[in-house]
Amino acid sequence: MKVLGLETSCDETGLAIFDSEQISSDNQGLVGQVLYSQIELHALYGGVVPELASRDHIRKLVPLLNELLDQCDMKKSEIDAIAYTKGPGLIGALMTGALFGRSLAYGLDIPAIGIHHMEGHLLAPLMGANPPAFPFVSLLVSGGHTLLIAARGVGQYEILGESIDDAAGECFDKAAKMLGLPYPGGPNIAKLAETGNQNAYSLPRPMLHRGLDFSFSGMKTAVHNLIKDTPHSGGSGNSAESNPQVRADIAASFQHAVVDTLVRKCVKALKQVDMSRLVIAGGVSANTHLRETLEAELAKINATVHYAPPALCTDNGAMIAYAGYERLQAGQSDDLAVSCVPRWPM
Numbered sequence: 590m591k592v593l594g595l596e597t598s599c600d601e602t603g604l605a606i607f608d609s610e611q612i613s614s615d616n617q618g619l620v621g622q623v624l625y626s627q628i629e630l631h632a633l634y635g636g637v638v639p640e641l642a643s644r645d646h647i648r649k650l651v652p653l654l655n656e657l658l659d660q661c662d663m664k665k666s667e668i669d670a671i672a673y674t675k676g677p678g679l680i681g682a683l684m685t686g687a688l689f690g691r692s693l694a695y696g697l698d699i700p701a702i703g704i705h706h707m708e709g710h711l712l713a714p715l716m717g718a719n720p721p722a723f724p725f726v727s728l729l730v731s732g733g734h735t736l737l738i739a740a741r742g743v744g745q746y747e748i749l750g751e752s753i754d755d756a757a758g759e760c761f762d763k764a765a766k767m768l769g770l771p772y773p774g775g776p777n778i779a780k781l782a783e784t785g786n787q788n789a790y791s792l793p794r795p796m797l798h799r800g801l802d803f804s805f806s807g808m809k810t811a812v813h814n815l816i817k818d819t820p821h822s823g824g825s826g827n828s829a830e831s832n833p834q835v836r837a838d839i840a841a842s843f844q845h846a847v848v849d850t851l852v853r854k855c856v857k858a859l860k861q862v863d864m865s866r867l868v869i870a871g872g873v874s875a876n877t878h879l880r881e882t883l884e885a886e887l888a889k890i891n892a893t894v895h896y897a898p899p900a901l902c903t904d905n906g907a908m909i910a911y912a913g914y915e916r917l918q919a920g921q922s923d924d925l926a927v928s929c930v931p932r933w934p935m
């Protein structure tokens with residue numbers, strides 16, 4: 590089955606074709622994918638402007654589909670089903686992909702299905718020949734969500750914990766901004782941290798002893814104060830000449846504090862539900878320090894960590910195509926009515 594996936598929930602237009610018959614040890618069933626990022630467009634305004642995002646998705650959807658079909662050497666008529674992101678996200682942006690996908694499916698007389706964006710992230714590490722088996726604990730860490738979930742099957746998700754304020758990715762983005770680094774902050778902080786000492790500064794590990802929920806807003810304040818009080822940090826409000834080593838040390842200490850918090854909660858969650866597999870997904874799961882720390886810490890409790898290649902961690906069309914395939918296999922599909930859900934709990 591060849592499924593076209595469409596992701597338009599925020600500022601990336603992602604399209605991909607997943608083919609269940611193409612899965613092999615070195616191929617995840619991904620026949621092709623294209624991704625257009627609107628980052629430069631929104632950079633001018635310091636954040637995503639919803640109306641501009643919708644307009645840009647509309648402008649790019651048809652040319653990107655043609656590019657994808659060329660890349661896959663396929664005709665539209667060879668697509669068997671279409672999956673689109675139904676929510677959560679920006680309503681106008683979601684509507685562009687949903688209406689485009691639903692209309693194309695109608696024209697081709699094939700099924701269409703709306704997908705929860707976070708389920709797309711959650712299932713992305715399962716694409717391929719040797720996926721981690723259910724049940725597992727999933728850590729979903731993106732720009733908008735921080736969730737710990739007990740996943741017992743496709744669609745069988747029990748939320749164990751979540752952030753009561755900022756998401757982990759949002760925290761990376763805000764700390765990056767304070768250090769004068771561009772959006773998206775996560776990869777830029779990670780790069781700067783490579784040459785830093787993670788033990789140079791002590792930052793809080795919020796809510797460590799309170800269940801499986803997270804809180805990252807206090808961390809934001811702590812980084813703000815650290816930058817303000819540290820000479821040569823080069824952050825906003827600090828006019829002193831910046832020192833690259835000081836900046837790298839701040840980035841490394843910050844990254845370590847976030848990763849340490851996430852890892853300790855993951856270990857706690859695995860023990861609580863008596864599971865031995867952890868699957869991490871969402872933009873922050875691309876973070877190398879997070880992956881390496883989890884590998885080391887989970888080995889100590891005989892548990893394993895699984896993740897997708899970095900390109901499938903951040904927003905993309907492939908994860909939507911794959912989640913669509915799983916849902917269609919379970920006998921689900923949507924009727925002709927298109928409804929998007931901007932705020933949609935998992």
Ligand code: KG4
Pocket residue numbers: 710730731732733734757758759761762773774775776779871872873874875876877902903904
């Ligand atoms: O999943 P995603 O692409 O979009 C949302 O659904 O939000 O996640 C984007 C988030 C951003 O906050 C970005 O800074 C973060 O993921 N991110 C990272 C890394 N790559 C992306 N955070 C830490 N380290 C990374 N390498």
Ligand code: ZN
Pocket residue numbers: 706710731732871872903904
């Ligand atoms: Zn996402």
